Every structure is written in structure tokens, then in C-alpha cells.
Amino acid sequence: MDSILVRGGGPLNGDIEIAGAKNACLTLMPATLLSEEPLTLTNAPRLSDIKTMTALLTSLGAEVSSLQEGKVQAMSSHGDISPLADYEIVRKMRASNLVLGPLLARLGHAVVSLPGGCAIGARPMDLHTTALEALGAEIELKDGYLHAKVKGGRLKGAVHKMRFPSVGATENFLMAASLAKGTSVLENAAREPEIIDLADCLRAMGAQIEGDGTSRIEIQGVDRLHGATHPVVTDRIELGTFMLAPAICGGEVTCLGGKLRLVESFVEKLNLAGIDVQENARGLTVKRTGDRVKAVDVVTEPFPGFPTDLQAQMMALLCTAEGTSELEETIFENRFMHAPELIRMGANIEVHGGKAIVRGVDKLKGAQVMATDLRASVSMILAGLAAEGETVVSRIYHLDRGYEFVERKLSGIGAHIERIQG
Numbered sequence: 001m002d003s004i005l006v007r008g009g010g011p012l013n014g015d016i017e018i019a020g021a022k023n024a025c026l027t028l029m030p031a032t033l034l035s036e037e038p039l040t041l042t043n044a045p046r047l048s049d050i051k052t053m054t055a056l057l058t059s060l061g062a063e064v065s066s067l068q069e070g071k072v073q074a075m076s077s078h079g080d081i082s083p084l085a086d087y088e089i090v091r092k093m094r095a096s097n098l099v100l101g102p103l104l105a106r107l108g109h110a111v112v113s114l115p116g117g118c119a120i121g122a123r124p125m126d127l128h129t130t131a132l133e134a135l136g137a138e139i140e141l142k143d144g145y146l147h148a149k150v151k152g153g154r155l156k157g158a159v160h161k162m163r164f165p166s167v168g169a170t171e172n173f174l175m176a177a178s179l180a181k182g183t184s185v186l187e188n189a190a191r192e193p194e195i196i197d198l199a200d201c202l203r204a205m206g207a208q209i210e211g212d213g214t215s216r217i218e219i220q221g222v223d224r225l226h227g228a229t230h231p232v233v234t235d236r237i238e239l240g241t242f243m244l245a246p247a248i249c250g251g252e253v254t255c256l257g258g259k260l261r262l263v264e265s266f267v268e269k270l271n272l273a274g275i276d277v278q279e280n281a282r283g284l285t286v287k288r289t290g291d292r293v294k295a296v297d298v299v300t301e302p303f304p305g306f307p308t309d310l311q312a313q314m315m316a317l318l319c320t321a322e323g324t325s326e327l328e329e330t331i332f333e334n335r336f337m338h339a340p341e342l343i344r345m346g347a348n349i350e351v352h353g354g355k356a357i358v359r360g361v362d363k364l365k366g367a368q369v370m371a372t373d374l375r376a377s378v379s380m381i382l383a384g385l386a387a388e389g390e391t392v393v394s395r396i397y398h399l400d401r402g403y404e405f406v407e408r409k410l411s412g413i414g415a416h417i418e419r420i421q422g
């Protein structure tokens, strides 16, 4: 298995290109099942998760081709579509559950394997199933699969309020309701930029959606959707991750294509830590103002709050801050798996349930560490960039799910990082 070797060193300077969002692309791709006409996504990220979604859609009967070295995903679901999303593919990636809504809308029935738990928490499917049941689906769990069917074959518009603004359940509801009969309203909907991106794409396909980006989304169902070409929104998590590189190591880096509106609550915390962020025509330019960052407290929340997907990377920054920081994780019940690995590197962290106390140390030291999930793995790379000596991060297949060419991108701003084939 490959690993990543990082040599800690001086400041980082230059430009780094930010890719299209994994989490947007993973919901935009299943939207192809809603139409018989082609859907083309530009600015797609080159990631293993996109290959997994390609395999899943292909297994369902869609045609998917990657053009321009994977930056464009061209898809067509004009032929027969199968209702069965098999365990062997679905188990690899939580986001596979995003075919459930489109399959129900297209075929009136679907059999989708439960994605299963993963390192960061249990991640049940109840918010997805109750949202789709509100639209008239009947769903039962048999042999590890969700068996869903729609009485009469077509979903019916309904008003539904979620007990929590789940990103995935909002996306499944949006896609399903776009082809339902009548008007649907989703209350307490998720407000993430990836939801707006999905709504933009569905509108380009002919859907009638209003209110995306707020907690009340209204969808007027249409009889059919047509083809479209849609650019995938910038990846705010990759953006935030690379903004932390000069914050941790010093220097000045411009994250090309970065937009403040995607990372406002994160930037608020960076500013408090002593990091300067300026928006300009090329993107976001990030610079550390002092020798050492200052401690800050962080609580993860649904958008527009501080994103859980940047918590591990923020922890890496705070390990060498002046003072004590408290990080509270409210979205996932088990998302501090990076803490013991950062402790191997000399960090002073105590975890008490959903809270982590980070007492800043002067320096981290390179060590052998293991990636436990996607954002944990990149947090160790960031920590390694600032540490004395060498850090080797193993189990990096997690990293390849969410970061394209990470070694190439970080080397481009002066980092000493290489992949060791293993």
C-alpha cells in the first residue's frame, strides 16, 4: 500500500489550484439517472470516489465517460436502468446512497444496499428514508438492502420537515421531488453550497426549485428532465485544507478559484488565529501574520457553521498554537481518530467525548502515523509539513478519495512531500 513521506520545512509560497468539489460531484453524477438525455459535468475532480460513483452508475446501466483527463464527466442514462445498487460497490462509499432518490423517481422502485458505518460515526439512513416516504415511497430493510417502491409508480409532492439538516437526505429529496407530481417543500433543509450546486444543475435540466441555500426549499415537480452541461462548484474543503498549509508553515499562498463565501466561518477562525485572508480576482491569498498562531475554540456545525470536514485539519494547525484550544465535534460522534496520531507527533491533545482540548506545543516532531479516514489523513500531512524531521503517513487510500494529486499540488508551493509506492 502506498504511503506519503513529508519532510517538515520552511515557509510555503506560490499558487495552488483548487479542484471541483468531491461532495458536489458525488450528488451531481446520480442526477444523470433522472433524465434520458446526456448530463455533462465540467470541472470534475480526479478522485477515486468519482471512479467508484462511475462504477456504480455503470452497474445501473448508465454510460459514463471521463474526458479531458477526468475533468469532464459525460453521462447518459438513455437505456434500461437497473434498480439494484449492489453491496459490493455501495459498501465502498457512503455517497452511493445518493442513487436512491433518483432511482425511485425514474423507475418507481429501487433496491439499494445500506452503505454501512464508517470510521467517523454510525451514519444511519433514517433521514433519507423518512424524507422519501413523505413523497409516497414505501421502504423496508431486507438482507442489508433498502427495498423501496412507489405506489402507483410516481412520487407525490409533499411537505416534509427533517429533524436534522442532513446533506445527503436533502439531496435525495431534491432529486426525487424534481420528478414528483405536484409541489414539495423541504423544511430544515441543509444549506451547504453543494446543495445549491445540485439545485443549479437540476434547474439547468428543467427542474423548478426555489429556496436552495435556505432551510426551506420548494420544488414544483415536472414530468421530465432534459440534458444539461454544468460546472462543478469549487471544493471548499480542499480550499480550506490548502489554506491551512501557509497558516501552519508560514509563507503566502494563493488558492486559485477560492471564494470567501464558501469558507466564511472557517476564515473567521483563521483570522482569530492570526492568519490573514484576502479575496482577489485569482482566488484567496493566505498569509500568517505572526511567528506563531493563536489558540481558538471551534465548534463544528451544519453550513454556514464551521465544517466538520475541516475539523481534523484545523486541529493540526492548533497543535502548535500559542495557548489552549477547544474543538467540539457536533456532527459525527467519532471524528477525533486523528488525535492519537497527532499525539505521536508530539501534540498535546485530550479527547473527552465530543470535545478535544489542544494545548499548543512549540514544535511537532515527525513520526510514522496512520490515516484512519479522509480528512484525518490530510491533517497528518499538514502536521508533517510543520514538524521537525520526517513523517510517513500510511493507509493513504483514504486520501485519494478526496484529494487529487496532493503531492504535486503541495510540492508546487515548496513542500517536501512524495508518494512512496508500496
Ligand SMILES: CC(=O)N[C@H]1[C@@H](OP(=O)(O)OP(=O)(O)OC[C@H]2O[C@@H](n3ccc(=O)[nH]c3=O)[C@H](O)[C@@H]2O)O[C@H](CO)[C@@H](O)[C@@H]1O
Pocket (backbone or CB within 6 Å): 022, 023, 024, 026, 094, 095, 121, 122, 123, 124, 125, 126, 127, 128, 129, 164, 165, 166, 167, 168, 169, 308, 309, 331, 332, 333
Ligand atoms: C458526499 C458528501 O456530501 N459527504 C458529506 C455529507 O455527508 P452526509 O450527507 O452523509 O452527512 P449528513 O449531513 O447526512 O450527516 C450529518 C449527521 O446526520 C446523521 N444522519 C444522517 C443521515 C440520516 O439518515 N440519519 C442521521 O442520523 C449522521 O450520522 C451525521 O451525524 O455531509 C457531511 C456533513 O457536512 C460531510 O461530513 C460529508 O463530507
Ligand SMILES: C=C(OP(=O)(O)O)C(=O)O
Pocket (backbone or CB within 6 Å): 023, 093, 094, 095, 309, 374, 375, 402
Ligand atoms: C466524510 C467525508 O466524505 P463521505 O461523506 O463521502 O464519507 C468527507 O468528505 O470528509
